[in-house]
Amino acid sequence: MNTLKIGSTSNASAAAGAVANTIREEGIAELQAIGPKAVNQAVKSIAIARGYVAPSGLDLFFVPSFVDVEIGGETKTALRFTVRSRTPVTSLRPRTRKGTTKEETAAEQSWEDI
Amino acid sequence: MNTLKIGSTSNASAAAGAVANTIREEGIAELQAIGPKAVNQAVKSIAIARGYVAPSGLDLFFVPSFVDVEIGGETKTALRFTVRSRTPVTSLRPRTRKGTTKEETAAEQSWEDI
Numbered sequence: 399m400n401t402l403k404i405g406s407t408s409n410a411s412a413a414a415g416a417v418a419n420t421i422r423e424e425g426i427a428e429l430q431a432i433g434p435k436a437v438n439q440a441v442k443s444i445a446i447a448r449g450y451v452a453p454s455g456l457d458l459f460f461v462p463s464f465v466d467v468e469i470g471g472e473t474k475t476a477l478r479f480t481v482r483s484r485t486p487v488t489s490l491r492p493r494t495r496k497g498t499t500k501e502e503t504a505a506e507q508s509w510e511d512i
Numbered sequence: 513m514n515t516l517k518i519g520s521t522s523n524a525s526a527a528a529g530a531v532a533n534t535i536r537e538e539g540i541a542e543l544q545a546i547g548p549k550a551v552n553q554a555v556k557s558i559a560i561a562r563g564y565v566a567p568s569g570l571d572l573f574f575v576p577s578f579v580d581v582e583i584g585g586e587t588k589t590a591l592r593f594t595v596r597s598r599t600p601v602t603s604l605r606p607r608t609r610k611g612t613t614k615e616e617t618a619a620e621q622s623w624e625d626i
Contacts (some may be wrong), residue, residue, distance in 0.1 A: 402547045444576050445576040448575070
């Protein structure tokens with residue numbers, strides 16, 4: 399599983415799209431952030447991603463944990479966010495396969511399908 | 513349910529104790545934070561609270577959402593964290609009732625009981 403690294407200047411909506419995509423493909427997503435601004439963007443991206451996948455019946459939650467990462471020889475403590483859905487993701491996979499890669503479009507499409 | 517308001521200077525360990533206590537008493541806790549530093553402290557407090565209640569078999573997760581709050585006549589967007597356990601909390605209540613109010617002590621006690 400790839401870890402999405404969120405920076406202080408990361409766009410929360412774009413990160414949310416990546417989270418939603420990863421959840422649909424793998425059923426789980428992992429974000430990593432160092433520093434208050436990056437953590438703030440990570441939390442916002444998950445709140446936004448919840449809206450992206452909610453039309454597909456997914457209910458995202460996350461579990462925070464501390465993790466040591468080495469950056470430029472220095473050890474820093476990052477926050478890691480493991481994102482999962484409280485409802486099963488598997489049943490929705492066929493729907494996500496037909497669409498485009500753009501998450502927002504996919505979410506809108508599934509609304510129109512209903 | 514009381515909402516725990518987390519500020520930028522809130523002590524993450526103290527907030528974690530409050531979260532753990534609220535989860536044990538009510539099965540659910542709610543945190544609210546405005547601004548990156550406060551959000552960072554809120555996330556850290558939940559990561560720490562996970563450790564406090566893990567010995568009791570609880571597995572905390574949270575769901576973030578945006579909420580508008582009015583502070584001094586100004587409307588600001590806060591982040592709300594709804595914290596729950598993936599494992600049932602009810603069965604563990606008797607154990608938490610006998611202890612002190614200090615969360616860390618309670619968590620240590622339950623280790624010693626095993």
